[in-house]
């Protein structure tokens with residue numbers, strides 16, 4: 001496939017304008033260079049109309065028609081996860097770059113099929129919205145690892161706390177919607193795959209609905225045997241706290257301490273404010289992600305986590321959900337990387353090893 005080059009503004013269809021889609025649409029029409037929103041699509045017509053009017057776009061009710069429209073060069077998908085499979089496939093069919101919010105799809109087989117299909121096109125078109133990879137603190141932490149400052153990284157400790165979530169946010173949803181970020185962070189920082197997931201449930205907060213374990217401790221093991229821990233607690237009632245510590249052989253480093261916000265007052269006290277939510281904490285990361293995606297999409301490609309990263313996250317989260325249900329350590333087998341030496345030319349969806357209940361290693 002030959003890559004499309006764009007000289008004028010990249011015309012983007014934004015599919016789904018709930019909180020994240022609307023945030024991105026506003027960014028594209030104000031803070032991001034070289035792009036504009038040409039089409040807005042949402043299941044809720046009124047919402048689509050409102051955002052479209054604000055950003056000077058037109059409304060297209062059918063998301064697939066939006067993807068195939070003449071006035072669309074690239075697509076940003078922020079619809080509910082269940083819609084992603086069809087929409088991402090339509091982008092591949094038309095050959096347009098797409099930034100898809102997580103999850104890539106909602107099951108392992110469809111995510112793998114997308115990886116294979118994109119691989120056959122020969123040009124990466126799919127970027128997955130793991131914005132933490134663009135956060136300056138995460139980038140600095142990664143640099144400390146790659147430049148050897150910390151020595152061999154042995155353990156990664158993550159904390160992921162949300163002040164509040166809707167009632168439907170059960171333990172499985174916590175894995176798929178929240179822990180998915182630490183799945184990607186672990187893979188990004190350590191540059192290797194996760195091979196097993198374990199979930200430890202403790203005493204739940206009284207704010208959690210019956211049957212929901214909130215908080216939980218998730219333990220990942222990587223291919224080389226490194227350990228990653230993640231405390232996921234989404235009903236703290238406090239604010240948004242995302243911290244990550246890497247412990248290496250020659251030192252450790254922590255990000256997410258909000259130290260830039262610490263204030264000291266004349267009464268001899270010190271303290272500060274914590275970012276209230278993820279849009280405030282990762283606002284800059286979202287914009288950097290979007291600008292880099294736009295710059296790449298203008299050349300018909302991507303610049304960030306791709307389809308394989310999206311697929312790996314789906315597979316690890318499925319194992320995590322299985323671990324929540326069973327209390328077991330669940331292995332993850334991603335199968336061969338398409339195109340890698342020794343990989344089968346084509347891996348049929350049926351050949352994918354879904355996480356099963358055998359104890360890992």
Ligand code: ISE
Nearest residue numbers: 160162177178179181234278
């Ligand atoms: C939400 O969907 C996100 O992506 C946030 O980054 C995360 O902190 C939150 O827990 C999720 O629900």
